Amino acid sequence: MKRRSFLKNTSLSAASVITAPYILPSGRLFAATGDRIVNHVVLVLFAGGIRQQESVEQQYIASQNGASTTGNLMRNMLSGAAPTSNLQPLGNEGLWDPIQNNSLASQGTLFQEVIYQEGPPGHYNGHAVALTGNYYPNNINLNESPSNPTIFELYRKHNDPVQSALNAWWISEGLGPYPSLNYSQDPLYGSQYGANYLRPASIFAGSGQAQLGNAQTYQPDDVSRISKIKAMLDNNFDQSGNGLPGIENTPENRELIKGFLTNTIQDVQNGMLDLAVPNGSNFVTGDLINISSAWTVMKEFAPELTVINTANLDVCHGDFSQYLNFLHRADYGVGWLWDKIQGPEGAAAGLKDDTIMICVPEHGRNWVTNNNTDNNGMRALDHTAENIAQLPDYNLPYTNSRRIFTLIVGPEGKVVPNQVLGSPGNPVGESIDIAPTVANILGFDENIPAGLLPGRVLDEAFV
Amino acid sequence: MKKQFLFLATAMILILSACKKETTYVNQTVVDNYIYAVDGEELYQSNIEKDKEKSPEQYLSILYTNLFKTTIDQTDLLQLAEVRRAIGDKQMADELILNGFVNSIDIELPTDSEMRADLDQFVENTYIRFFLRMPTPYEIYELKDAIESDAGLSPELIYQGFALSNEYKFY
Numbered sequence: 001m002k003r004r005s006f007l008k009n010t011s012l013s014a015a016s017v018i019t020a021p022y023i024l025p026s027g028r029l030f031a032a033t034g035d036r037i038v039n040h041v042v043l044v045l046f047a048g049g050i051r052q053q054e055s056v057e058q059q060y061i062a063s064q065n066g067a068s069t070t071g072n073l074m075r076n077m078l079s080g081a082a083p084t085s086n087l088q089p090l091g092n093e094g095l096w097d098p099i100q101n102n103s104l105a106s107q108g109t110l111f112q113e114v115i116y117q118e119g120p121p122g123h124y125n126g127h128a129v130a131l132t133g134n135y136y137p138n139n140i141n142l143n144e145s146p147s148n149p150t151i152f153e154l155y156r157k158h159n160d161p162v163q164s165a166l167n168a169w170w171i172s173e174g175l176g177p178y179p180s181l182n183y184s185q186d187p188l189y190g191s192q193y194g195a196n197y198l199r200p201a202s203i204f205a206g207s208g209q210a211q212l213g214n215a216q217t218y219q220p221d222d223v224s225r226i227s228k229i230k231a232m233l234d235n236n237f238d239q240s241g242n243g244l245p246g247i248e249n250t251p252e253n254r255e256l257i258k259g260f261l262t263n264t265i266q267d268v269q270n271g272m273l274d275l276a277v278p279n280g281s282n283f284v285t286g287d288l289i290n291i292s293s294a295w296t297v298m299k300e301f302a303p304e305l306t307v308i309n310t311a312n313l314d315v316c317h318g319d320f321s322q323y324l325n326f327l328h329r330a331d332y333g334v335g336w337l338w339d340k341i342q343g344p345e346g347a348a349a350g351l352k353d354d355t356i357m358i359c360v361p362e363h364g365r366n367w368v369t370n371n372n373t374d375n376n377g378m379r380a381l382d383h384t385a386e387n388i389a390q391l392p393d394y395n396l397p398y399t400n401s402r403r404i405f406t407l408i409v410g411p412e413g414k415v416v417p418n419q420v421l422g423s424p425g426n427p428v429g430e431s432i433d434i435a436p437t438v439a440n441i442l443g444f445d446e447n448i449p450a451g452l453l454p455g456r457v458l459d460e461a462f463v
Numbered sequence: 464m465k466k467q468f469l470f471l472a473t474a475m476i477l478i479l480s481a482c483k484k485e486t487t488y489v490n491q492t493v494v495d496n497y498i499y500a501v502d503g504e505e506l507y508q509s510n511i512e513k514d515k516e517k518s519p520e521q522y523l524s525i526l527y528t529n530l531f532k533t534t535i536d537q538t539d540l541l542q543l544a545e546v547r548r549a550i551g552d553k554q555m556a557d558e559l560i561l562n563g564f565v566n567s568i569d570i571e572l573p574t575d576s577e578m579r580a581d582l583d584q585f586v587e588n589t590y591i592r593f594f595l596r597m598p599t600p601y602e603i604y605e606l607k608d609a610i611e612s613d614a615g616l617s618p619e620l621i622y623q624g625f626a627l628s629n630e631y632k633f634y
Contacts, residue, residue: 165552170551175545175548175549179548179549179551182551194551195551196551196552197549197550197551198549198550198551199548199549200549201549202545202546202548202549203546203549203550206542206545207541207542207543207545207546207549208546208549210539210542211539211542211543211546211560211563212546212559212560212562212563213563214563214566214567215559215562215563215566216562216563216565216566217562218562221615222615222620225613225615225616225620225624226620226623226624226627227624228609228624229606229609229616229620229621229623229624229625229628230623230624230627230628232605232606232609232624233624233625233628233629233630234628234629234630236510236599236601236602236630237510237513237628237629237630237633239513239514239516239629239630239633240629246551246552246553246554246556247551247552248552248554249552249555254552254554254555254558257552257555258555258558258559258562261550261559262559262562
């Protein structure tokens, strides 16, 4: 960062001599994108509660009593050899060959010990911390948006030039509280700066297929006629639906998105959705549907900010084997997504070599198992604030649920490759650092009012 | 499930009744079979009386009933509520849902020629069907003028406009 800051400041100083007449009253140049590292960020909240033991530490089943097999289940994201025995947790599909020839960790920077410093290690809290860059000391009400502005609102309000919601997407697996994360309760921000939220599994499959599979599409003339009638009626009624909160796209963008959703539903009906699974596999988890669908959004709209999550791994509360299985599949999905971004379709969408992807769990899981045992005799794990003093063989100053990692991968010359930072007990980076890092990559971090983001930029990752 | 819906419908009628000072009754068959619809339907005096917003489930179930003249199946209602929740732009979600409804073979729509054969009746029926009130003279003029000046304005498109209007989201 030092070198990068120096170069940035030097460049700005030189540029200011030339472009001083074009400096806006705000103090920013017209071309704010000059401060950017890249023009697209994909944040993968690799969520559901993933332990360091089964991810970066590559212990596989070695934490289970009586088991000793180790190995790397995340060969797309992490460097290391796969387990070679006791593969029954991976079911009939077994191990999938990685889609990445070289792990993403070798292509980028792995913060292998990051800390989720404060607040309950719950899914909604964990998501909210990553997306707002602030810790919440208590459980957030699941029916409410967070109190601090989300990264979507910060981007849409402070990026220069201002961008529409077509450039900010929040694509989640699982409904529950997650739709509430596309904007906050902060009165200075809110829905007008929110992201386009989408839960693909509800739209492209299941309910969406049943209810929207035969949806009428209208030509622009007819859309205009509908709008005219609505406007005429609205003129005679002095209230609007403020009680039904949601973000609003421009009419033009709304039509674009409607067309995209309708076409994608038809693609799914016709078996044409590009799925994040190896050829010949029929094992499609909800996480993989989410990642696959996110790619359809990205190649269609090339958003500047896309946030995706996984959630299926939370099965670990009752089924450790399935957790390992889903972890392996979700890793494939992340590798597949990066492969798409860097492939011909990504190039056509302008994403190739202009995208940085950040992968981070929302929190970890416990050190000690609960009482649930799966079909392979393995004990399950919750995610709570365990009392360290009561944990056998545990010697870190923070609980296991607070241990996470962060992987940052991007174009050559922008992201430092093959770099590993942090170690157990010596974390580098926190959950609250994700939001300022995203803001820094997209070049609007300096426009954000002081105090809103207490974290720092994970600048070690950038050249 | 049917009981639950009848309960909701009954509750809605009570709520609607409770917030009105005067009532008007019309004896028309146009609103037959529709959720609140019995001959002698109780109508709003004006849209000023509508000051409560429908919940998403109320909006969807009433919309379904308005278009199909039958109560919505509970499974459909749950699916529609899920679809609506899964899209952040609620206006867009409503439009997509409506687009799904209007392409159904079960929808009850007048034809374009039926509409244009008696515009006054169509306008009045449409206001009663969607807004549970009579149109004002200006509203009659306004909608008739819109239809007469645009041969491409079909009943389907007009129904879409009504279903997406702000007034339709209130009771």
